[in-house]
Amino acid sequence: MTLASQLLTWYYENARDLPWRQNNDAYKVWVSEIMLQQTRVEAVKNYYTRWMERFPTLDTLARSSEQEVLTYWQGLGYYSRARNLLLGVREVCARYDGKVPDNAAEILRLPGVGEYTAGAIASIAYNRPVPAVDGNVLRIFSRLFCIEDDITKQGTKRKIHGLIQNCMPKEQPGNFNQALMDLGSAICIPGHPRCSLCPLTKYCEAYAREVQDVLPVRPPRKQPLHVTLASGIVKNGESLLVRQRPSTGLLAKMWEFPSIELEKNSAPSAMLPALIKADLAQEIVLGQKLFHCIHTFSHRKWDITFFDCRWLDGGALPPFARWLPISEITSLPWAGPHLKAAAALFK
DNA sequence: AAACCGGGGAT
DNA sequence: ATCCCAGGTTT
Known part of the structure; x- marks a missing residue:
């Protein structure tokens, strides 16, 4: 009995029933893999289903607008995932006659596709025997071979990539890779793995040495930078003043209420009207606080307060801003914290 | 190699 | 409060 056959036997009994496992269509595998990057399965399920109802084929997606896709x-x-996916399917239409290339090397060249995703698509959709090294796989193999190197280092990933090539079956490489995902999700979990349920304990060096709880090794994360912001809710009749964020950087191209980062100890009362006047050519008077929230990103923590603004007068808006009817709030892609405020204030 | 890029569920 | 997720791109 090999490690691979042991794992596949376990998988036949324990594979999760997931929306993107109904077939191995390359477009569907692609969408699911991009959505799943740094994102939990439970969070993806509904997005994936809704996505496939609206963009059922690669061609449908390629002909859609970036704003709708966002x-x-x-x-x-991680909205660059969506923008790159759109660029990717358009490239497949232009260069590959609308058919996703059937090998990892060509898939790897598509925007938003790295080593992991190329391997996942090639193995699942096209039965190519290539590894797909994600966080689950790094964790499982660091334990199987008791690897104490920092798994975030490129060299460690290369080492594990090589180990997988040695135990990867020629048949069912897609099931093998997906079995590793399911094992990592249900059994070989971070912290205290459920070794009593694991089909691979007889191959596991960490289990033999009882060090599974301290693997894998990775450096501690940096704490997010704290930023204070003020944002203005400007209402003109039944419309709201909104603007689109720049095309690069945090929350690129997402929409928000006009806002500014505050210097330490500065009052928004003067800054916010001045910004709205300078950037959007609208005259407003600052009112009371309407909503406050703290929103933590991976590398940044926003403390943002939304102020009621009385609209007095104004000229034409710049192209990146518009008056948005309250009834159309959900038709735009929003910066997360601003959607929280909109939902609380205009539900 | 390190920084940037979101959001949320589990612990 | 901390961890980390079916990672990729940019600097």
Whole structure:
């Protein structure tokens, strides 16, 4: 009995029933793999189903607008994933006649596709025997071979990639890779793995040495930078003043209420009207606080307060801003904290 | 190699 | 309060 056959036997009995496992269509595998990057299965399920109802084929997606695509990604995070996926399917239409290339090397060249995703698509959709090294796989193999190197280092990933090539079956490479995901999700979990349920304990060096709880090794994360912001809710009739964020950087191209980062100890009372006047050519008077929230990103923590603003007068808006009817709030892709405020204030 | 890029569920 | 998730791109 090999490690692979042991794992596959376990998988036949324990594979999760997931929406993107109904077939191995390359477009569907692609979408699911991009959505799943740094994102939990439970969070992806509903997004994936809604996505496939709206963009059922690669061609449908390729002909859709970036703004609509971002709206369907709203809330999933890492929005460059959606923009790159759109660029990717358009490239497949232009260069590959609308058919996803059937090998990892060509898939790897598509925007938003790295080593892991190329391996996942090639193995699951096209039965190519290539590894797909994600966080689950790094964790499982660091334990199987008792690897104490920092798993975030490139060299460690290369080492594990090589180990997988040695135990990867020629048949069912897609099931093998997906079995590792399910094992990592249900059994070989971070912290205290459920070794009593694991089909691979007889191959596991960490289990033999009883060090599974301290593997894998990775450096501690840096704490997010704290930023204070003020934002203005400007209402003109039944419309709200909104603007689109720049095309690069945090929450690129997402929409928000006009806002500014505050210097330490500065009052928003003067800053916010001045900003709205300078950037958006609107005259407002600052009112009371309407909503406050703290929103933590991976590398930044926003402390943002939304102020009621009385609209007095104004000229034409710049192209990146508009008056948005309250009834159309959900038709735009929003910066997360601003959607929280909109939902609380205009429900 | 290190920094950037979101959001939330589990512990 | 901390961890970390079916990672990729940019600097």
